[in-house]
Amino acid sequence: MRIERSKAVSDRIAASIRSGELPAGTRLPTHRELARKHGIALATATKAYRELADAGLTVGERGRGTFVRDLSGFAGPDARRIPVTDRVADLSFNQPLAEEQPLALRRALRELASEGDLASLLRQSPPGGHMREQAAVATYLLGRGIDVPPANVVLTNGAQHSLDTALATVARPGAPLALDSLTYPGVKLVAQLRHLDPVPVRCGTDGTDLDALEALCRSRRVSAAYLMPTLHNPLGFVLDTSARERVAELARAYDFCLVEDATYAFLDAAAAPALQAFAPERTFYVGSFSKNLAPGLRIGYLVVPTSHVDAVSRVLRATSWGVDTVASALVTRWLTDGTVHAMESARRADARVRQKAAVHELADLGYRAHPCAYHGWLALPDDARGDLVARTLAERGVLVSTGDAFATSPERANALRLALATPSMEQLIRGLSIVREVVGFA
Ligand SMILES: Cc1ncc(COP(=O)(O)O)c(C=O)c1O
Structure with missing residues (x-):
């Protein structure tokens, strides 16, 4: 079976993206450069790029070029490599945990061991x-x-x-x-x-x-x-x-x-x-x-x-x-x-408090969220790039997810998704103020 030339080229680039050889944020060659490199017509190069965008692997930005899309949800330096002491707040993933939970777990394990x-x-x-x-x-x-x-x-x-x-x-x-x-x-x-x-x-x-x-x-x-x-x-x-x-x-x-x-x-x-x-x-x-x-x-x-x-x-x-x-x-x-019931009502109250703090800090920058939710959506200015903003934030100890990680259409999702549940309240407040500083200047 004959594979179309555009497909052969887009498959090769897709494999490099999926393997991590071409990381998120990499600017790909112009259509003309791609055509020259692979000895294909300009229209074939354009088609290969369209196939990559349709597959959700790249995103085109008018006047700036074609970039590898963030597929992981986080495009900054590897979160695991940021020393814990430098980490101000992890706003990339919701992992709520109340202070008393380890104690409740110890008690439940003891009971399970003695009665179960x-x-x-x-x-x-x-x-x-x-x-x-x-x-x-x-x-x-x-x-x-x-x-x-x-x-x-x-x-x-x-x-x-x-x-x-x-x-x-x-x-x-x-x-x-x-x-x-x-x-x-x-x-x-x-x-x-x-x-x-x-x-x-x-x-x-x-x-x-x-x-x-x-x-x-x-x-x-x-x-x-x-x-x-x-x-x-x-x-x-x-x-x-x-x-x-x-x-x-x-x-x-x-x-x-x-x-x-x-x-x-x-x-x-x-x-x-x-x-x-x-x-x-x-x-x-x-x-x-x-x-x-x-x-x-x-x-x-x-x-x-x-x-x-x-x-x-x-x-x-x-x-x-x-x-x-x-x-x-x-x-x-x-x-x-009754533990689940009690935990759920505590979490409902906790989410509202955290959300209020986020709205207070970021509403005027375009932050949108439901008052009950543990997360929110911060649209970025047109000339800011989500993955670059995420990287700057990570360098300042704040981990976030980029909007692109949530996108299923080729359209660019130039935003950050902020998860509020993981850090302590103090860390959250500091993290949000760093988000404000970085996004305000982006
Ligand atoms: C909408 C949604 N569905 C499913 C999951 C996966 O949850 P679990 O940890 O139970 O696998 C998550 C985790 O963040 C989520 O946000």
């Missing part, structure tokens, strides 16, 4: 967890208006694993997956790994453009849509009831599945009911104990439509079999003794 059936912890957990664990999560979900039998809830190794499980179950390789034009980067990785065809749907701070989703459904046979209706990451929007009803109607009319990522949903107790409640027969509800308890536990869950329970079980057997028995025993204990 330790032999059972050494046996493998069945795919999806034990029935009592599934029942504990199902009961917890009643508080969110999700009413399903325990058999429809499977435990996973975190929301990322839930996401992979849902997409591996419903979408065949090459299948179009509708997702927001700015979305959680982890879904891009799954789509790549599972060879899906991610198709961006326009979105903004007021939500996913549902007319655009409908237009996409009319032109292509979408197999699933990945959405974050409550506290979207990175934009923070919350879809209202009528938008959720419309999503469910579209899913039914065009016969596709919904993958609803509710990782941050616990932070907004006043949000409209879950998509799962509007279309239970086709919604995979992705949840996690990473943000409301602790990310190190690696326990999440997936609510599965009845028709897909067996298929999900097969995927779990293929990917991880069961979950960590000690971590799932801890989570089950904390679900039933």
Whole structure:
């Protein structure tokens, strides 16, 4: 089979980008230079660059050239190489942890050791967890208006694993997956790994453009849509009831599945009911104990439509079999003794305080966020480059994610995503003032 010349050239550049040989922010040769270097026509070089941009690997900036896009979410010096003492604040990833949690863990481990059936912890957990664990999560979900039998809830190794499980179950390789034009980067990785065809749907701070989703459904046979209706990451929007009803109607009319990522949903107790409640027969509800308890536990869950329970079980057997028995025993204990409930209300209050501090420091620079969210979106001036701003911030000890890491369309996302949950309050305040200084001058 003959490979088009543009494809051969774009494949070679793509391989160098993916291997890290061409790091984020690298300026690529001009179209003319590329043509000369590979002995190809100018139009072929232009086509090769278009293919790279369509694949989300590069971004063109008018008058400045073509640059390698930041695929990692962070383009500054390797975060692990910044000495801890120089690190003012990590605003790149939300890892909330309350001061009293290590103590609570010690207590729970002691209780588990003295009262628990330790032999059972050494046996493998069945795919999806034990029935009592599934029942504990199902009961917890009643508080969110999700009413399903325990058999429809499977435990996973975190929301990322839930996401992979849902997409591996419903979408065949090459299948179009509708997702927001700015979305959680982890879904891009799954789509790549599972060879899906991610198709961006326009979105903004007021939500996913549902007319655009409908237009996409009319032109292509979408197999699933990945959405974050409550506290979207990175934009923070919350879809209202009528938008959720419309999503469910579209899913039914065009016969596709919904993958609803509710990782941050616990932070907004006043949000409209879950998509799962509007279309239970086709919604995979992705949840996690990473943000409301602790990310190190690696326990999440997936609510599965009845028709897909067996298929999900097969995927779990293929990917991880069961979950960590000690971590799932801890989570089950904390679900039933009220710890999760208490942690969630503390986190809701904490997120509001942190968000207020960020708005206070950055609102006049264009920072936008939902008052309940643990993150926000800081659009940068047209002449500033996200990856360069992130690098300057990292050099001053503040780690952030660049907007490009969240983009699924070739359009440039010239912004920073600030995650507020990880640092102490003092570190956060200092970090935000450094962001203000650097972005104000960018
Ligand atoms: C929207 C979203 N979904 C999923 C995840 C993955 O969560 P987990 O740690 O449970 O795998 C994250 C983590 O930040 C997230 O922001």
